[in-house]
Amino acid sequence: MPNNHDIPTGRNGRDDDEWNDFVRRFEEDRADGTEGSTPPPAPGPRRAWPRNLALALLAAGATFVVLKFTGSSPYEGAAAPDRAASAHSGAAPAAPAAAVLDARPMAPLDELFPAEVKGASGATFTRLGSKALESCTEPDSVGPRLAALIEDGAGCVGEQIAFYKDDRNNQFNMAVFTMKDQRDSLRVMTELAMAFDDYQVAVQAPPAGSGLPALPADSGLVQAFTGHGRVMVVSLAQWSDGRTADFQRLTDGMAPLRDEVSRRVAAHEGTG
Numbered sequence: 371m372p373n374n375h376d377i378p379t380g381r382n383g384r385d386d387d388e389w390n391d392f393v394r395r396f397e398e399d400r401a402d403g404t405e406g407s408t409p410p411p412a413p414g415p416r417r418a419w420p421r422n423l424a425l426a427l428l429a430a431g432a433t434f435v436v437l438k439f440t441g442s443s444p445y446e447g448a449a450a451p452d453r454a455a456s457a458h459s460g461a462a463p464a465a466p467a468a469a470v471l472d473a474r475p476m477a478p479l480d481e482l483f484p485a486e487v488k489g490a491s492g493a494t495f496t497r498l499g500s501k502a503l504e505s506c507t508e509p510d511s512v513g514p515r516l517a518a519l520i521e522d523g524a525g526c527v528g529e530q531i532a533f534y535k536d537d538r539n540n541q542f543n544m545a546v547f548t549m550k551d552q553r554d555s556l557r558v559m560t561e562l563a564m565a566f567d568d569y570q571v572a573v574q575a576p577p578a579g580s581g582l583p584a585l586p587a588d589s590g591l592v593q594a595f596t597g598h599g600r601v602m603v604v605s606l607a608q609w610s611d612g613r614t615a616d617f618q619r620l621t622d623g624m625a626p627l628r629d630e631v632s633r634r635v636a637a638h639e640g641t642g
Contacts, residue, residue, distance in 0.1 A: 457551075472600050476502070476528050477547045477638040482631065483532040483544065489626030493536050500532035501578040506547050516570035520563055522549075523554035533574050534627055539582055539610040542624060544603065544631050545571045552600040559595045559602045569593065571604045582610075590614035592621045596632045599641040603632050 450487040476482075479500045487495040506526030507517040520526050527548040534542040549555045563569055569591065576582035589612030609616070610626045 378426075387596065463588075470552075471524055471550045471594065472552070473527055473550055476530060476546075477635065479530060479532075481531060481638065482546060482634055484630065484634070487534075487627050487630045488559065492628075493623065493625045493626065495534045495536050495542065496583075497579050498533045498535060499574075502529065503529045503531065506527070511545075511572050513570035513572075515568065516555075516558070516562065519558045520549075520591065521553070523549065523557065524551035526554075531574060533577060535576075535580070535582060536623070540620070541582060541585065541608045541610065543571075543574050543606040544627070545606075546600045546631070546635060547604070549602065551602045555597045555600050555602045559597045562604075563595050565613055569606075571606065572606070573606055585612040588612070588614070590617065590620070592617050592624065594621065594624065594628055596635075597637040598632065598636045601635050601639055603628070603635055605631070 372374055394455075414588045417429075479502060483500045485497050489495070503511055506512065506520050506529040509517075511529060511531070512520075527550055529548075530546045532544045535546065536542070542593045548553070549558070562568075571590065571593070573585075585608055589608050592607050596605075605624055605628040607620050611621060
């Protein structure tokens with residue numbers, strides 16, 4: 371596992387009109403390259419999965435999700451079947467395009483996760499640890515639903531994670547999933563973003579010696595998703611005191627780190 375910086379691994383855990391509206395907004399955002407954010411749902415029960423480090427469940431009061439996809443359409447070159455013509459002629463609908471597998475190596479950790487990121491406001495994010503995991507479906511890294519989504523596709527080249535803090539000791543997790551088929555990146559990202567209150571990417575514990583506390587299981591959490599060709603980037607943020615308030619401010623505060631890691635991914639993948 372080359373060039374790893376020690377970081378312990380934690381464990382975290384429709385209505386047709388709503389779905390159609392989400393897909394429409396997502397396709398509009400993807401078409402013009404802009405980001406779309408969705409308002410948080412009302413707090414309520416959600417699916418969760420156990421963590422180790424003596425933390426039982428992670429229950430956030432609300433979530434903001436940022437969704438962005440860059441790069442060519444994963445369905446580019448695959449014509450949609452003409453359903454009307456098929457119905458009149460009796461011909462079978464066209465078969466979906468075969469997967470185009472891409473098993474190129476992932477970006478090196480130090481190239482992907484810089485030691486420091488400075489935001490326009492002056493905030494500085496400091497990397498405290500990073501690691502390349504053995505697979506994208508390790509039970510200490512992803513929840514069962516995400517693992518199943520990955521296994522339903524062409525599979526994953528690997529997952530890389532990093533832990534950051536800012537000047538006020540707020541905690542940030544980055545998880546980068548490199549798929550073998552870029553269509554899986556968009557599919558998985560969309561599925562995860564639809565389940566606003568279901569956290570399927572682990573919140574990592576602060577590395578030993580960092581001086582940061584492992585936040586309580588009921589700490590607030592925000593997450594964001596960006597896609598770059600075959601790569602999906604998941605960003606997570608928590609206040610230093612774990613409070614369940616000011617979620618939009620926390621999301622905005624995470625943006626410089628999320629954007630820099632995403633920029634580096636896009637540069638490596640040639641989608642920037």
